[in-house]
Amino acid sequence: MTALYRRYGPGLTGLILALTGFWIIFLVTLPQLDMVDYSFRPNLSMSERGGPNDVYTLQNYATLADNAIHRAIFLKTIWASALVTLTTLIVCYPIAYHLAQGTTRRQAALLMLLLLIPFWINEILRTFAWWILLAYAGPLNNMLVALGLIERPIRFLSGDGGVIVGMVYAYILFMVMPIYNAIESLDRNQIEAARDLGASPWRIHWRVVIPHAKPGIAVGCIMTFMLAAGSYAVPALLGSPGSRWFTQIIYSWFFEGGNWNQGSAYAFILLLLCIGFIFGVMRLARIGLADIAK
Amino acid sequence: MSQGVELRGVTMRFGDFAAVKGVELDIEGGEFFSFLGPSGCGKTTLLRLIAGFNDPTEGQVLIGGKDMRGIGPNGRPTAMIFQNLALFPLMKVWENIAFGLEVRGVSKAERRKRAEALLELIALPGQGDKQVSELSGGQKQRVAIARALAVEPQVLLLDEPLSALDLKLRQHMRQELREIQRRTGVTFIYITHDQGEALTMSDRVGVMSAGRLQQVADPQTIYEQPATPFVAGFVGENNRLLGRIGRVEGGAAVLDSAIGPLRGRLGGDLAVGAPAALFVRPERLGVQPASGTPGQGGHIPATIVSRAYEGAFLHLTAEAAGGTVLTVHLANSAGLPDLQPGAAVALIYRPEDAIILPAEAAA
Numbered sequence: 001m002t003a004l005y006r007r008y009g010p011g012l013t014g015l016i017l018a019l020t021g022f023w024i025i026f027l028v029t030l031p032q033l034d035m036v037d038y039s040f041r042p043n044l045s046m047s048e049r050g051g052p053n054d055v056y057t058l059q060n061y062a063t064l065a066d067n068a069i070h071r072a073i074f075l076k077t078i079w080a081s082a083l084v085t086l087t088t089l090i091v092c093y094p095i096a097y098h099l100a101q102g103t104t105r106r107q108a109a110l111l112m113l114l115l116l117i118p119f120w121i122n123e124i125l126r127t128f129a130w131w132i133l134l135a136y137a138g139p140l141n142n143m144l145v146a147l148g149l150i151e152r153p154i155r156f157l158s159g160d161g162g163v164i165v166g167m168v169y170a171y172i173l174f175m176v177m178p179i180y181n182a183i184e185s186l187d188r189n190q191i192e193a194a195r196d197l198g199a200s201p202w203r204i205h206w207r208v209v210i211p212h213a214k215p216g217i218a219v220g221c222i223m224t225f226m227l228a229a230g231s232y233a234v235p236a237l238l239g240s241p242g243s244r245w246f247t248q249i250i251y252s253w254f255f256e257g258g259n260w261n262q263g264s265a266y267a268f269i270l271l272l273l274c275i276g277f278i279f280g281v282m283r284l285a286r287i288g289l290a291d292i293a294k
Numbered sequence: 295m296s297q298g299v300e301l302r303g304v305t306m307r308f309g310d311f312a313a314v315k316g317v318e319l320d321i322e323g324g325e326f327f328s329f330l331g332p333s334g335c336g337k338t339t340l341l342r343l344i345a346g347f348n349d350p351t352e353g354q355v356l357i358g359g360k361d362m363r364g365i366g367p368n369g370r371p372t373a374m375i376f377q378n379l380a381l382f383p384l385m386k387v388w389e390n391i392a393f394g395l396e397v398r399g400v401s402k403a404e405r406r407k408r409a410e411a412l413l414e415l416i417a418l419p420g421q422g423d424k425q426v427s428e429l430s431g432g433q434k435q436r437v438a439i440a441r442a443l444a445v446e447p448q449v450l451l452l453d454e455p456l457s458a459l460d461l462k463l464r465q466h467m468r469q470e471l472r473e474i475q476r477r478t479g480v481t482f483i484y485i486t487h488d489q490g491e492a493l494t495m496s497d498r499v500g501v502m503s504a505g506r507l508q509q510v511a512d513p514q515t516i517y518e519q520p521a522t523p524f525v526a527g528f529v530g531e532n533n534r535l536l537g538r539i540g541r542v543e544g545g546a547a548v549l550d551s552a553i554g555p556l557r558g559r560l561g562g563d564l565a566v567g568a569p570a571a572l573f574v575r576p577e578r579l580g581v582q583p584a585s586g587t588p589g590q591g592g593h594i595p596a597t598i599v600s601r602a603y604e605g606a607f608l609h610l611t612a613e614a615a616g617g618t619v620l621t622v623h624l625a626n627s628a629g630l631p632d633l634q635p636g637a638a639v640a641l642i643y644r645p646e647d648a649i650i651l652p653a654e655a656a657a
């Protein structure tokens with residue numbers, strides 16, 4: 001704060017603080033509080049609002065416990081997001097390691113560019129590309145049939161498989177970047193010292209690289225999990241109708257069921273899940289908020 | 295006795311650039327051998343060839359008589375201490391030391407015991423549960439040595455391990471390293487660009503320049519009988535006087551220089567008329583009044599340019615005929631002459647204290 005003041009003087013500092021404050025209070029905090037308020041009230045018609053029935057209740061939250069289908073979808077969203085996170089981690093760790101330690105700077109820059117280019121395209125379009133690839137009469141099926149590996153095309157889409165593949169692809173960068181940054185800062189001599197002392201590649205990763213990269217891995221997992229759990233486009237495009245995601249139920253409460261109160265409650269349950277996941281990962285990795293902020 | 299290392303025509307190229315050129319050398323088991331050379335001369339590259347991080351482009355590295363080509367660092371009986379130590383910051387001190395044992399599947403209780411014994415050896419008993427970050431520079435140094443010794447290597451490779459320490463600690467660690475080497479009997483291959491370090495610690499020194507091994511000898515020979523002008527100039531201070539061979543008399547010769555004829559030992563195969571350089575160390579030069587008569591020895595008329603009093607020594611710079619600048623170190627023993635800049639003097643030396651070497655063709 002004092003640094004800001006010294007740098008920009010009283011006028012500009014005041015303006016910066018006012019704008020940030022406005023943003024946080026009016027665009028973040030108040031709408032959220034409004035949502036909380038919504039989630040604890042019953043869904044009433046206009047005329048009943050403020051009447052005797054307008055009381056605080058846990059009813060909207062209880063819906064999830066009572067509705068077996070919603071519950072199943074909620075649990076599916078949890079494990080599928082966890083699976084997406086794990087798969088993304090397994091795919092991304094070697095990429096990040098190779099980028100950070102296995103190549104020259106030039107090669108690393110080139111590889112990074114190749115990773116980035118697809119992300120210049122909108123997420124929906126990229127997901128559509130997967131939809132085309134995985135379609136029943138799509139190129140992947142055609143190729144597998146032509147190679148004689150399978151007899152009949154496989155229905156990749158409209159199931160959890162397609163959704164998970166699509167998400168792993170969509171969130172690769174969010175996993176690669178933090179892990180890359182973490183591994184990049186590892187002194188290469190430490191890897192060589194471990195090798196010199198006789199360690200196998202597995203042990204070098206287990207004892208030297210992964211412990212060092214832990215904060216990066218945690219950040220990557222948290223981001224991927226939150227994006228996966230909160231994703232709407234990928235399951236909508238690659239999963240319907242066989243694979244429903246919790247976000248889709250929230251969406252339908254808001255825009256199809258017209259029950260904002262119920263939608264808010266579900267949205268908060270999802271938020272709590274994500275916060276729980278963050279703390280779970282932080283505890284598992286034994287890291288603090290300060291490590292993540294790095 | 296530990297195993298020795300043989301280098302047979304070892305050359306290492308990175309693209310077109312040869313960092314190590316045709317090195318031929320036998321390092322004996324249990325020896326303390328130092329490579330000495332300026333920055334970028336290929337010392338680290340050579341050490342990494344021995345450690346197994348790279349295989350040479352040409353030639354062979356043998357350890358204990360066995361060709362090491364194709365065997366990685368984890369398969370060689372060597373352990374390396376890195377220039378920046380490369381301790382594992384996320385492991386405790388004892389875990390660092392025991393890492394090599396952990397790799398070899400030694401049980402935890404046994405690892406702990408062996409780590410404790412090594413902590414004893416490096417004079418840090420009972421400090422195994424500390425974090426690496428809690429250690430001082432010298433302690434980290436010793437932990438790195440213990441970590442390398444834990445795997446009971448035949449050959450310990452040290453890449454300028456003391457360069458990060460301050461002078462006092464460096465001198466202390468020199469003795470300590472030498473002591474550990476004596477006690478363990480492990481072959482030490484030590485890299486440094488600090489000649490004092492190389493001369494005080496080593497059984498033998500190999501002086502390197504631009505990828506080539508210039509001379510291999512014990513410290514005294516390196517200092518007293520440099521084999522090449524590079525060694526003469528790099529190890530210790532030296533005065534260099536250029537000229538041509540005027541006369542050869544057995545082991546001695548006379549150099550015809552801009553100053554006049556100068557006598558010295560002959561340090562190479564030189565015919566009359568060949569370009570050559572005479573080297574004489576600053577501490578081997580004496581000062582006489584200019585009026586004195588030239589005797590049998592070396593005699594260089596000169597003018598004092600500057601003087602610097604340094605307690606034990608008086609450093610003089612003098613300019614001889616032809617503009618050659620010479621340095622003289624006079625020991626502060628018996629009454630120093632009162633020499634001020636501008637004084638005309640004669641610098642004298644005994645011919646056996648000067649050595650005549652072929653002039654560097656290109657360097």
Ligand SMILES: Nc1ncnc2c1ncn2[C@@H]1O[C@H](COP(=O)(O)OP(=O)(O)OP(=O)(O)O)[C@@H](O)[C@H]1O
Binds near residue numbers: 308333340487
């Ligand atoms: N992997 C590499 N690729 C290309 N050139 C290299 C490589 N490693 C070393 N070199 C070059 O080889 C030469 C010798 O390097 P080396 O690290 O062996 O020097 P050094 O004698 O250890 O120097 P210093 O005292 O500064 O550590 C240098 O010119 C360096 O640029």
Ligand SMILES: [Mg+2]
Binds near residue numbers: 337338339453
């Ligand atoms: Mg080096």
